[in-house]
Amino acid sequence: MRRYAARPMADAMHGVTARERLEALGKLQGDTVAAKVDGRVYDLHTPIPEDAREIEPIRVNDPEALPIIRHSTAHVMADAVQRLFPGTKVAFGPAIDDGFYYDYDRPDGSFTEEDLEKITEVMLGIIEANTPFERKVLPYEEARRVLEELGEPYKLEHLERLKDEEISFYQHGKWVDLCEGPHVPSTGFLKAFKLTHRAGAYWRGDERNPMLQRIYGTAFPDAKALRAYLLQRQEAEKRDHRKLGKELGLIAFHPYAPASPFFLPRGAQVYNRLVEYIRDLYDEKAYQEVITPQIFDNALFHTSGHLPSYRENMFFAATVDGLEEASKALVKNPPKDEESCSHVLSEHLRFGVKPMNCPSHCLYFAMEKHSYRDLPLRIADFGRLHRYERSGVVQGLTRVRTFAQDDAHIFCTMEQVQGEIASFIDLVFRVYEDFGFTDTKVIVATRPDQRLGSDEVWDAAEAALFDACKAKGIAFEVADGEGAFYGPKIEFHLKDAIGRSWQLGTIQCDFNLPERFDLHYVGADNERHRPVMLHRAILGSVERFFGVLVEHVAGAFPIWLAPEQLRLLTVSERFNDYAHEVAADLRKKGYRVDVDDSADKLGAKIRNARNLRIPLLGVVGEREVESRGLAIRSRDENADLGFKTLDEVEAILAPLSLPPSRRPA
RNA sequence: GCCUAGGUAGCUCAGUGGUAGAGCACCCCCUUGGUAAGGGGGAGGUCGUGAGUUCAAUUCUCAUCCUAGGCUCCA
Numbered sequence: 001m002r003r004y005a006a007r008p009m010a011d012a013m014h015g016v017t018a019r020e021r022l023e024a025l026g027k028l029q030g031d032t033v034a035a036k037v038d039g040r041v042y043d044l045h046t047p048i049p050e051d052a053r054e055i056e057p058i059r060v061n062d063p064e065a066l067p068i069i070r071h072s073t074a075h076v077m078a079d080a081v082q083r084l085f086p087g088t089k090v091a092f093g094p095a096i097d098d099g100f101y102y103d104y105d106r107p108d109g110s111f112t113e114e115d116l117e118k119i120t121e122v123m124l125g126i127i128e129a130n131t132p133f134e135r136k137v138l139p140y141e142e143a144r145r146v147l148e149e150l151g152e153p154y155k156l157e158h159l160e161r162l163k164d165e166e167i168s169f170y171q172h173g174k175w176v177d178l179c180e181g182p183h184v185p186s187t188g189f190l191k192a193f194k195l196t197h198r199a200g201a202y203w204r205g206d207e208r209n210p211m212l213q214r215i216y217g218t219a220f221p222d223a224k225a226l227r228a229y230l231l232q233r234q235e236a237e238k239r240d241h242r243k244l245g246k247e248l249g250l251i252a253f254h255p256y257a258p259a260s261p262f263f264l265p266r267g268a269q270v271y272n273r274l275v276e277y278i279r280d281l282y283d284e285k286a287y288q289e290v291i292t293p294q295i296f297d298n299a300l301f302h303t304s305g306h307l308p309s310y311r312e313n314m315f316f317a318a319t320v321d322g323l324e325e326a327s328k329a330l331v332k333n334p335p336k337d338e339e340s341c342s343h344v345l346s347e348h349l350r351f352g353v354k355p356m357n358c359p360s361h362c363l364y365f366a367m368e369k370h371s372y373r374d375l376p377l378r379i380a381d382f383g384r385l386h387r388y389e390r391s392g393v394v395q396g397l398t399r400v401r402t403f404a405q406d407d408a409h410i411f412c413t414m415e416q417v418q419g420e421i422a423s424f425i426d427l428v429f430r431v432y433e434d435f436g437f438t439d440t441k442v443i444v445a446t447r448p449d450q451r452l453g454s455d456e457v458w459d460a461a462e463a464a465l466f467d468a469c470k471a472k473g474i475a476f477e478v479a480d481g482e483g484a485f486y487g488p489k490i491e492f493h494l495k496d497a498i499g500r501s502w503q504l505g506t507i508q509c510d511f512n513l514p515e516r517f518d519l520h521y522v523g524a525d526n527e528r529h530r531p532v533m534l535h536r537a538i539l540g541s542v543e544r545f546f547g548v549l550v551e552h553v554a555g556a557f558p559i560w561l562a563p564e565q566l567r568l569l570t571v572s573e574r575f576n577d578y579a580h581e582v583a584a585d586l587r588k589k590g591y592r593v594d595v596d597d598s599a600d601k602l603g604a605k606i607r608n609a610r611n612l613r614i615p616l617l618g619v620v621g622e623r624e625v626e627s628r629g630l631a632i633r634s635r636d637e638n639a640d641l642g643f644k645t646l647d648e649v650e651a652i653l654a655p656l657s658l659p660p661s662r663r664p665a
Numbered sequence: 666g667c668c669u670a671g672g673u674a675g676c677u678c679a680g681u682g683g684u685a686g687a688g689c690a691c692c693c694c695c696u697u698g699g700u701a702a703g704g705g706g707g708a709g710g711u712c713g714u715g716a717g718u719u720c721a722a723u724u725c726u727c728a729u730c731c732u733a734g735g736c737u738c739c740a
Contacts, residue, residue, distance in 0.1 A: 101735095198670095205736065247676085393739075503740065601702085602700060603698090
């Protein structure tokens with residue numbers, strides 16, 4: 001097994017290179033890393049098509065240079081790794097959103113922190129040597145021979161999947177890699193990188209495959225940009241909802257209920273504000289809220305299709321009776337294997353804890369006969385859901401095992417689908433704006449290979465989604481084949497503090513459940529018709545939304561959501577009575593007000609309140625008691641707003657206690 | 666579930682093969698103070714849990730639970 005090529009892969013290429021062309025046009029600068037030729041990115045030393053029309057340089061500080069720099073850095077890292085740890089195989093090493101990674105199969109174990117330091121040192125040496133990156137294109141069979149010679153099984157496996165006649169390789173110094181490119185002209189262009197962390201990753205992302213060792217890093221055009229990025233990341237980590245949630249007394253976890261949050265009094269306040277806000281919208285938009293059971297006979301989940309297809313994600317509820325029956329059945333007919341044992345158990349353990357509200361809403365719909373005049377019927381439910389998530393995937397509030405959605409199902413006719421979707425999109429954007437989210441990513445997920453229903457129905461449903469998005473003039477991406485098996489969907493994604501994107505809102509067309517539950521309504525023609533079911537949520541799960549919101553506002557909730565809107569700080573004990581009197585009065589009016597009547601001095605009280613991100617502070621001393629008011633200090637301005645009468649305080653609080661879209665103009 | 670790294674007081678964290686420490690928070694006392702920590706004293710931990718090695722384990726080994734970063738999966 002030999003990593004390095006026996007001889008440099010001297011190029012035998014013909015034609016004009018990007019560099020030559022740029023030079024001829026006088027467009028080549030010292031900091032040019034690649035070229036954009038008719039929309040495609042080329043290395044400088046790669047010949048470009050003879051009929052190329054437009055050619056522009058990509059310079060180090062252009063956004064398009066970043067992935068090139070990062071991917072090139074990944075190559076340098078892989079070179080360093082194989083120098084330091086002979087026998088290590090390489091897999092994939094792409095540039096990603098905020099850096100790059102490379103996956104390795106290291107036979108003698110995983111990489112340690114110290115290994116990263118060593119790798120970094122060797123990388124610095126490679127960069128200092130400033131060796132050029134070279135591209136070579138080989139015929140398929142020859143490419144195979146090279147990879148066999150290099151002893152790279154993962155690359156060979158990847159080669160199998162490439163159908164191209166010609167395969168490109170990149171080489172810097174003696175290190176060669178099967179690679180699409182492009183790359184910077186030479187290693188010296190890599191001015192600033194940092195290896196950040198390591199993790200396991202399955203080969204080709206499939207858990208049936210062997211686990212590889214992944215090393216993540218990031219790279220920038222210069223040290224200043226790298227420092228800025230690392231600093232920004234540090235700042236972002238301070239906003240982490242798990243950290244803030246603890247510091248601000250919002251949430252907690254206990255090992256007895258893994259991945260299941262406690263909402264502490266302050267957190268529950270905010271949680272309830274979120275639900276209350278959505279309930280108000282429901283009143284406005286003609287939704288009807290229901291409260292449905294938590295635990296159902298498994299017959300329901302058979303009908304809905306959750307058994308067996310959603311089984312791994314469900315909790316089941318055993319009873320002593322059920323266990324005894326199961327035991328008797330097992331003693332009477334001892335099972336031959338695990339499967340039959342499991343079958344007997346699940347037959348006698350009758351109950352399942354609901355992972356979704358849709359089955360019970362179907363039951364509700366079927367309880368009465370419906371006319372087309374009833375439609376659309378919008379049924380909302382904040383029911384608590386339980387899903388068994390595998391231990392490795394849970395995370396803070398963004399991925400939990402018990403949560404509530406601002407869930408609703410709209411039963412409507414096919415003709416009503418587009419209108420319902422359009423008004424839902426409006427609603428989603430209004431809500432996200434109320435919370436201050438502006439960069440919402442919209443994704444339309446279309447029919448997957450495995451699906452139910454005829455192509456005509458899918459055509460209509462997808463058209464309804466696309467038409468609604470287009471009619472709204474919103475930008476969206478298409479995720480082909482990513483729809484649910486029962487229908488296509490629109491997803492609304494927001495980013496958390498560290499830039500991870502989370503799906504919050506969604507609207508999905510469903511033709512499957514109405515079929516399974518044999519739902520129908522009577523049309524104007526006096527015939528039975530199948531309704532369409534739209535699953536939709538705006539916040540998504542209240543828990544996840546809460547987490548993303550905490551990070552978005554960095555714990556500083558706006559007044560309409562703040563658990564404590566105003567805290568009264570007494571200058572000395574002598575003013576406690578007045579403060580309590582004022583607080584009681586404001587609380588009676590619906591404001592969330594507390595008094596800090598501790599023995600702390602004013603400075604300490606202010607510090608504590610500010611650390612809790614309380615939006616308004618009211619200082620109470622001699623002057624305020626005499627003139628019946630408060631000296632207001634605002635969190636957002638971090639300044640003393642001076643004396644306000646009680647009426648003035650209320651005038652400040654009243655409008656800000658409403659969500660922006662409900663405030664008087 | 667898999668890979669890697671962690672788990673010491675309510676919180677943030679030191680530390681050690683000879684059964685533990687700081688700051689903040691908490692309790693008590695003094696101070697009655699006007700816009701980001703007034704002073705003093707006290708209490709609080711079977712060092713995640715269970716086994717093993719050892720004369721001796723919080724420290725070393727293994728298992729297990731939880732957490733974190735990924736992979737896979739999803740609201």
